[in-house]
Amino acid sequence: MIVPAGGVPGQGPGHDVVVAGLGTRLGLRLRGRHADALHAAVGEAWARCLVPPVGAGDGPALEVVLDPRDEVVAAARGRGATAATDLPTLLHHLSPAVTLRLLEARAGELVLLHACALAHPTTGRVAVLVAPSGTGKTTTTRTLGARWGYLSDETAGVDADGRVLAYPKPLSVIPAPGAALKEQVAPDALGLARPPVAPVVGALAVLERHPDGPEVPEVEEVPVVRALAELAGQTSSLARTPRPLHRLAAVVERAGGLRRVRYREAATLEPLLDAWCGEGAR
Amino acid sequence: MSGRVRRTGRVRDVYPGTGDAGHDETAVMVDATVLVLSPLAGVLVELVGDDGWVPVATVAAGLVERFGAPPDGDALAGTRTALADLAEQGVVELRDEVAGDA
Numbered sequence: 597m598i599v600p601a602g603g604v605p606g607q608g609p610g611h612d613v614v615v616a617g618l619g620t621r622l623g624l625r626l627r628g629r630h631a632d633a634l635h636a637a638v639g640e641a642w643a644r645c646l647v648p649p650v651g652a653g654d655g656p657a658l659e660v661v662l663d664p665r666d667e668v669v670a671a672a673r674g675r676g677a678t679a680a681t682d683l684p685t686l687l688h689h690l691s692p693a694v695t696l697r698l699l700e701a702r703a704g705e706l707v708l709l710h711a712c713a714l715a716h717p718t719t720g721r722v723a724v725l726v727a728p729s730g731t732g733k734t735t736t737t738r739t740l741g742a743r744w745g746y747l748s749d750e751t752a753g754v755d756a757d758g759r760v761l762a763y764p765k766p767l768s769v770i771p772a773p774g775a776a777l778k779e780q781v782a783p784d785a786l787g788l789a790r791p792p793v794a795p796v797v798g799a800l801a802v803l804e805r806h807p808d809g810p811e812v813p814e815v816e817e818v819p820v821v822r823a824l825a826e827l828a829g830q831t832s833s834l835a836r837t838p839r840p841l842h843r844l845a846a847v848v849e850r851a852g853g854l855r856r857v858r859y860r861e862a863a864t865l866e867p868l869l870d871a872w873c874g875e876g877a878r
Numbered sequence: 879m880s881g882r883v884r885r886t887g888r889v890r891d892v893y894p895g896t897g898d899a900g901h902d903e904t905a906v907m908v909d910a911t912v913l914v915l916s917p918l919a920g921v922l923v924e925l926v927g928d929d930g931w932v933p934v935a936t937v938a939a940g941l942v943e944r945f946g947a948p949p950d951g952d953a954l955a956g957t958r959t960a961l962a963d964l965a966e967q968g969v970v971e972l973r974d975e976v977a978g979d980a
Binding site: 819820821822824825828829834835839840841842845 | 890891892893895896900901903904905906907909910911912913914
């Protein structure tokens, strides 16, 4: 639900919406001369994250400004807004801006992994697939997401009980090799499945995709201590979590250990994920 | 005069392995970096504990108890060298004996 609200003086009317992810909420104040177009685009791309406003419980807010006037955009950025003169650029910057604020809100509470998270359609066990930016998370999500419930293509937040908190943001897709801006594509536009309720960690793997990698994925089990060192670099704000290594180790243990997977094509991962998260799993 | 040693305030957490073969290393988080320690270094960190300054001689005695005396017989010197390596990584800090140390 998107609720129109009063505008900022000098900027015309705007719209206020609320996005939810990682178990928290963030208000977006959509402003500027082209706020209506921004409102429509956010409503489409972020549809799975939008929740009804509840007022004081909506948490902090991020101002987002779409306006063709350079001076308006500069002033908005000066006061901390995410702003641009054109829509593709603004949507490109909005996604990390929202993500950073959600991560900051949950820092110290959740184990936050740079990973795509896909839930098995019947068991609810989640495959958390860790990979640095640009190395396979979004491609894997698009490839497997018609069947596996989409939780995130970027950040998996795991609470102390092993639950994976959804952040079904738009997928950030590079439209063509070398393109400067990532296109923000709605999960619904890609036909991604919705996750079952209460998804929990089922498997944890580091993805290593290579164009000349093995046709059949190769799996290596990583000892827990080594897993902690390997995963720490793919977390956010881990040091702010009480007993951080023990919290991370608990996630590794719940997942049955960390696996390193070398592969070539994302589609070949599915039998592995079925074995780890499907009906026959532990 | 063997000096004293303690864990630094930069250490966020220590996670020991199970001790089984292939799982006998220890992870230690210093600031935001996770280090993997050898079995010996992991025992050193355990012996240093997190209750403040302890004599290096006490740590050396603990090592001898676990692993036996070193071939050259100088457990204290070997312990100081190993602790110095950990100090370089920010895991522990060393100091000389000062007045008032028992």
